[in-house]
Amino acid sequence: xxxxxAIAQAGKTAVLQNIHGTMAFLQxxxxxxxxxxxxxxxxxxxxxxxxxGEGETIIQPSDGVVEHFYIVKQGxxxxxxxxxxxxxTETTFEIATGECFPLAALIGERATRTxxxxxxxxxxxxxxxxxxxKLFALSNPLRDFxxxxxxxxxxxxxxxxxxxxxxxxxxQYSLDTRLGQxxxxxxxxxxxxxxxxxxxxLMHEQQVGSIVVVDxxxxxxxxxTLRDLRRVVADGVDLSxxxxxxxxxQPFHLPPDAxxxxxxxxxxxxxxxxxxxxxxxQLCGVISERDLFSLQRVDLVHLARTIRHAGRVETLxxxxxxxxxxxxxxxxxxxxxxxxxQLITLLNDHTVCRVIExxxxxxxxxxxxxxxxxxxxxxxxxxxxxxxxxxxxxFEAQDAAEAAAIRARLLPLAVEIxxxxxxxxxxxxxxxxxxxxxxxxxxxxxxxxxxxQFIHAATPENLLSSCIYFDLRAVWGDPQGCEQLRQxxxxxxxxxxxxxxxxxxxxxxxxxxxxxxxxxxxARKGAEKHTLDLKVQGLTxxxxxxxxxxxxxxVTACNTQERLHALSQLGVIEPLDGAAYEEAYHxxxxxxxxxxxxxxxxxxxYSNRVDPDxxxxxxxxxxxxxxxxxxxxxxxxxxxxxx
Amino acid sequence: xSKFTWFSGRGPALTHNQxxxxxxxxxxxxxxxxxxxxxxxxxxxLETSGLNMRRDQVLSIGAVVIDNGAIDLSQQFECTLQRDGxxxxxxxxxxxxxxxxxxxxxxxxxxLLDFMEFVGDSPLLAFHAEFDQRMLARALKQSLGYxxxxxxxxxxxxxxxxxxxxxxxxxxxxDWTAHFGLQVQERHHASADALATAExxxxxxxxxxxxxxxxxxxxxxxxxxxxxxxxxxx
Numbered sequence: 001x002x003x004x005x006a007i008a009q010a011g012k013t014a015v016l017q018n019i020h021g022t023m024a025f026l027q028x029x030x031x032x033x034x035x036x037x038x039x040x041x042x043x044x045x046x047x048x049x050x051x052x053g054e055g056e057t058i059i060q061p062s063d064g065v066v067e068h069f070y071i072v073k074q075g076x077x078x079x080x081x082x083x084x085x086x087x088x089t090e091t092t093f094e095i096a097t098g099e100c101f102p103l104a105a106l107i108g109e110r111a112t113r114t115x116x117x118x119x120x121x122x123x124x125x126x127x128x129x130x131x132x133x134k135l136f137a138l139s140n141p142l143r144d145f146x147x148x149x150x151x152x153x154x155x156x157x158x159x160x161x162x163x164x165x166x167x168x169x170x171x172q173y174s175l176d177t178r179l180g181q182x183x184x185x186x187x188x189x190x191x192x193x194x195x196x197x198x199x200x201x202l203m204h205e206q207q208v209g210s211i212v213v214v215d216x217x218x219x220x221x222x223x224x225t226l227r228d229l230r231r232v233v234a235d236g237v238d239l240s241x242x243x244x245x246x247x248x249x250q251p252f253h254l255p256p257d258a259x260x261x262x263x264x265x266x267x268x269x270x271x272x273x274x275x276x277x278x279x280x281x282q283l284c285g286v287i288s289e290r291d292l293f294s295l296q297r298v299d300l301v302h303l304a305r306t307i308r309h310a311g312r313v314e315t316l317x318x319x320x321x322x323x324x325x326x327x328x329x330x331x332x333x334x335x336x337x338x339x340x341x342q343l344i345t346l347l348n349d350h351t352v353c354r355v356i357e358x359x360x361x362x363x364x365x366x367x368x369x370x371x372x373x374x375x376x377x378x379x380x381x382x383x384x385x386x387x388x389x390x391x392x393x394x395f396e397a398q399d400a401a402e403a404a405a406i407r408a409r410l411l412p413l414a415v416e417i418x419x420x421x422x423x424x425x426x427x428x429x430x431x432x433x434x435x436x437x438x439x440x441x442x443x444x445x446x447x448x449x450x451x452x453q454f455i456h457a458a459t460p461e462n463l464l465s466s467c468i469y470f471d472l473r474a475v476w477g478d479p480q481g482c483e484q485l486r487q488x489x490x491x492x493x494x495x496x497x498x499x500x501x502x503x504x505x506x507x508x509x510x511x512x513x514x515x516x517x518x519x520x521x522x523a524r525k526g527a528e529k530h531t532l533d534l535k536v537q538g539l540t541x542x543x544x545x546x547x548x549x550x551x552x553x554x555v556t557a558c559n560t561q562e563r564l565h566a567l568s569q570l571g572v573i574e575p576l577d578g579a580a581y582e583e584a585y586h587x588x589x590x591x592x593x594x595x596x597x598x599x600x601x602x603x604x605x606y607s608n609r610v611d612p613d614x615x616x617x618x619x620x621x622x623x624x625x626x627x628x629x630x631x632x633x634x635x636x637x638x639x640x641x642x643x
Numbered sequence: 644x645s646k647f648t649w650f651s652g653r654g655p656a657l658t659h660n661q662x663x664x665x666x667x668x669x670x671x672x673x674x675x676x677x678x679x680x681x682x683x684x685x686x687x688x689l690e691t692s693g694l695n696m697r698r699d700q701v702l703s704i705g706a707v708v709i710d711n712g713a714i715d716l717s718q719q720f721e722c723t724l725q726r727d728g729x730x731x732x733x734x735x736x737x738x739x740x741x742x743x744x745x746x747x748x749x750x751x752x753x754x755l756l757d758f759m760e761f762v763g764d765s766p767l768l769a770f771h772a773e774f775d776q777r778m779l780a781r782a783l784k785q786s787l788g789y790x791x792x793x794x795x796x797x798x799x800x801x802x803x804x805x806x807x808x809x810x811x812x813x814x815x816x817x818d819w820t821a822h823f824g825l826q827v828q829e830r831h832h833a834s835a836d837a838l839a840t841a842e843x844x845x846x847x848x849x850x851x852x853x854x855x856x857x858x859x860x861x862x863x864x865x866x867x868x869x870x871x872x873x874x875x876x877x
Binding site: 017018021022025044045046047048049050051052053056074121124125126580 | 705707711712713714715717719721745800801824825826832834835837838842845846852854
């Protein structure tokens with residue numbers, strides 16, 4: 001049978017109840033949901049349905065070249081490979097209902113590299129290779145999916161994120177907006193006989209860039225703009241002339257129903273900065289280039305500059321909402337969570353610097369050089385919109401007496417800076433990890449002594465502190481002292497295996513919320529019922545693991561992804577593992593960011609908790625895979641430190 | 644195809660072609676010691692006009708095949724039988740087959756020949772198999788004058804044999820599919836029920852193999868001794 005005939009035949013049998021039912025089931029999952037119905041019918045009709053009891057091997061390397069394409073109809077499949085460091089096996093991935101395997105082996109016409117086992121009683125649909133090959137040639141969605149594998153899934157997630165962000169940007173950001181809606185203010189018009197000087201005064205009083213010359217019926221005859229004024233003045237023209245001698249006659253106009261896009265096109269094509277809106281031959285508005293520009297995404301450079309030059313703390317506080325809009329807009333333009341957290345960190349750094357400078361201006365500069373340190377997520381440059389203050393001050397002093405004297409002078413300033421930062425939306429730290437705390441306004445030697453204590457007197461409290469303070473960064477002032485402190489810290493940790501072991505134990509405390517039998521482990525009761533914590537349960541394992549390995553191997557970076565990257569390059573972790581960890585971390589962070597944006601928009605308090613049942617299938621699947629990577633990182637730590 | 648109809652005193656009226664096909668039907672195979680994995684089964688579900696095994700009629704047949712330890716989705720049987728003067732009744736609500744569908748169905752002799760050709764020499768599996776066996780046997784007798792001798796295995800009987808630890812009182816197909824967490828599509832449709840029964844059978848056959856009951860004779864023997872034990876204990 002030719003493949004065309006086979007597909008036509010499949011179309012007929014698709015009316016069979018069971019074929020139909022199985023198709024309906026598959027249509028809930030990618031790539032089957034994008035496949036042509038006839039192709040999908042052909043797939044189902046050529047499948048067999050097989051049962052595998054829990055623990056039964058479905059396919060393994062010794063089976064030779066893969067002969068079937070498998071789809072999990074019900075149950076779960078684990079990929080297992082021999083453990084790299086200890087005896088036994090480790091689970092490398094999990095395949096759940098609606099997912100398929102082993103794509104790489106099937107397309108590569110080879111055996112699988114991993115044994116696939118039924119993690120629970122499982123039904124799989126098996127499509128013989130010949131039928132798969134036929135479909136592979138015919139169905140674009142299947143081919144794309146098979147060739148791009150999981151990375152195509154990640155693309156889909158990103159597209160989804162972008163679409164959602166675009167939806168929430170609202171009409172005011174759309175180039176489809178009616179011009180009539182954008183031209184808020186009354187147009188400024190004048191008679192043809194008005195002397196130019198008077199017309200310019202009118203423009204100045206009304207703070208507009210253009211004036212439209214109209215006849216008594218309010219029909220536009222010409223337009224005069226600031227650009228024209230520049231030319232007129234440069235030419236040395238007499239300003240008492242009537243304006244109709246100097247205006248641009250027959251100005252370009254559009255109806256108020258035209259779109260912002262139409263106006264933008266016209267301006268670009270004609271090199272004009274103003275478009276008249278005319279309805280029934282009467283002037284009803286003017287749209288300027290600037291009106292359209294304000295539609296476009298908030299400009300990062302501009303925002304950064306505004307923050308850097310803000311004259312008052314109130315201005316800085318007001319700019320926070322623009323940061324949120326910027327994040328929205330960046331999500332819409334496909335920015336990754338890494339770019340966004342870096343951007344937020346950058347803008348926050350600007351805000352912190354500006355607050356410090358303004359406070360110094362207001363309270364008087366004590367004339368003592370100091371460095372503003374930040375810790376925790378701020379130290380790792382991983383801030384989201386939800387930001388706590390974790391900061392301190394470092395200064396140079398010869399001895400304890402001098403340090404105490406300097407501290408006394410800097411503390412009032414530090415307290416005021418903390419308060420002003422709170423005004424700008426940086427929540428005051430509940431644990432009082434703030435520069436205004438005398439214990440955190442220290443000389444470099446005092447800091448070094450304190451860090452040394454954390455490492456050598458390993459109480460639970462010190463361990464917790466080291467997880468916050470050892471992610472440190474200088475934001476304002478000379479960074480030299482901070483780097484010296486870091487070097488001392490790294491050499492201290494590198495030589496202390498006991499401390500490393502304790503950090504490792506600590507890094508295993510937060511287990512990713514994956515159960516043996518259910519997809520996600522969620523809170524059982526209370527207000528947090530059915531939810532899991534993306535930050536504590538999802539990100540913390542990566543952050544803690546990366547910190548430990550970075551400190552132990554002399555990596556100076558603080559950012560989790562930079563740390564993982566550096567560790568891969570040093571050969572401390574396998575490059576493939578490092579890339580997988582980075583990707584997983586990135587995805588969880590992205591999910592968290594999206595959540596925060598939605599909460600901010602709905603006026604809800606920020607929360608890191610999500611109900612996995614509220615995520616769509618694709619997000620659930622990738623989130624689960626990301627948590628599994630966290631588990632793998634943890635088990636590699638357990639092996640490394642023999643826990 | 645010949646329109647010429649043969650009347651024989653006892654049997655039903657069949658066309659020449661139908662008689663040819665009837666003669667060509669295969670004898671049921673001997674139940675041998677081959678592994679359950681190698682055994683072909685036809686899993687059957689019937690929708691009938693009611694539960695009276697002497698009066699009610701078969702309205703539709705759904706069947707799937709278990710071959711080489713897997714349900715082969717390319718081998719499926721689904722057929723609604725034409726029944727003159729069929730009235731909607733209480734069971735219409737259960738099987739959901741409208742009288743108009745019955746009127747448009749396949750002529751019973753044709754449908755049953757198609758089905759028996761589909762079955763071949765394989766043993767049959769059904770849930771509460773006695774009912775399906777007797778309804779099918781009667782329909783075959785009436786429409787074709789054929790005596791059904793194929794082995795029938797009852798999934799409702801195999802299930803508690805293989806899973807004695809399951810809580811007692813699991814009776815219906817729904818109970819057992821729920822017990823194993825099977826996701827069943829639209830039920831109470833002959834082919835959907837046949838598929839659900841077949842999925843259940845796949846699990847049970849897999850577990851039977853683990854319990855060293857890896858051939859039909861071994862399985863039937865175990866079923867018999869369970870029947871005797873139960874008769875004794877009553």
